[in-house]
Amino acid sequence: MLRCFSRFYRAASSTGLRAYTPAVERKKFYQNVSISQGEGGFEINLDRKKLKTPQGKLFTVPSEPLAIAVATEWDSQRDSIKSYTMHLTTLCNTALDNPTQRNKEQFIRAALKFLDTDTVCYRVEEPPGLVELQTNEWDPVINWAEKRYDVSIGSSTSIMGPHIPAETKEAFMKHLASYNMWALLGLEYIIVQLKSMVLTMGLVDRYLTVERAVLLSRLEEEYQIQRWGKVEWAHDYDLQELRSRTAAGTLFVHFCSESSTVKHKLLQN
Known part of the structure; x- marks a missing residue:
């Protein structure tokens, strides 16, 4: 399922909202990426750990297609996690944490x-x-x-x-x-x-x-x-x-x- 989304991801994988997601890299710490449905929407799982936002909130998105797209970003990372290439993850983090507190x-x-x-x-x-x-x-x-x-x-x-x-x-x-x-x-x-x-x-x-x-x-x-x-x-x-x-x-x-x-x-x- 992740591979079927790859052609869309390739068009959308580059620098994101750097003001909220720093252009840093860290060593990849997971093997498998999956999604599951919770009470608040669809969640992203890295092995058995649930993904969290920069502010520590549970990373939950409103639609399954969006969850698949985000999971594709995480699945496409290789030896290191390049957060600045993950636009959709960054947008979701911004929507969930709303760092500027706008209505x-x-x-x-x-x-x-x-x-x-x-x-x-x-x-x-x-x-x-x-x-x-x-x-x-x-x-x-x-x-x-x-x-x-x-x-x-x-x-x-x-x-x-x-x-x-x-x-x-x-x-x-x-x-x-x-x-x-x-x-x-x-x-x-x-x-x-x-x-x-x-x-x-x-x-x-x-x-x-x-x-x-x-x-x-x-x-x-x-x-x-x-x-x-x-x-x-x-x-x-x-x-x-x-x-x-x-x-x-x-x-x-x-x-x-x-x-x-x-x-x-x-x-x-």
Whole structure:
């Protein structure tokens, strides 16, 4: 069962929320990874020990698919445990411990703030090639979002950015309120990676793929790379890092938004 999830994990295995999970390594201390269902949800077992959060809480997740994804992260560790590669584990730890002690309304308002500085709404006036690229690539996404949520977003070349109507913010606020706290954490995580609420909603709504959303978020950088070339390892590494974080956040949102189970609760090597 763990192996069947590996293709999703490979897209979501890289640097996580380092502010909460330090980029350290420690020797692997377990052989088998399994999941079990408890009163509060699904638990992760490392051999016979139950996984705990950094604050010592029982590591319990709300859905079995999410438990399988987290178990895959732990099962994929080799001689040492590289916590900075475990995005989903980090997101779950953050949701369970809530180190910043935020409530649902605060999560929603934090996400909405990005709408005022959304990447796809800020346009350049030159060079002509980049202007055309932004129009051709970003306008369809904005048009989709305006129709999907029945709002007005627009774009601007002003340093102040576009004027987002109060009605648009209200509509997005109501939509975000339909998500639970865990999913909102995942949405905020994606928004931070893409620097765009519009791209995030397109991704979560399956209008965009992870690869497409990441490309659109890096449009200006990709334009410069095409003109001036790239530093092979640096640009490629940054791209893969962004894809992995975005993929992990997207999986997290979906797994926290859907109530579903799968067969074979015990997952062992």
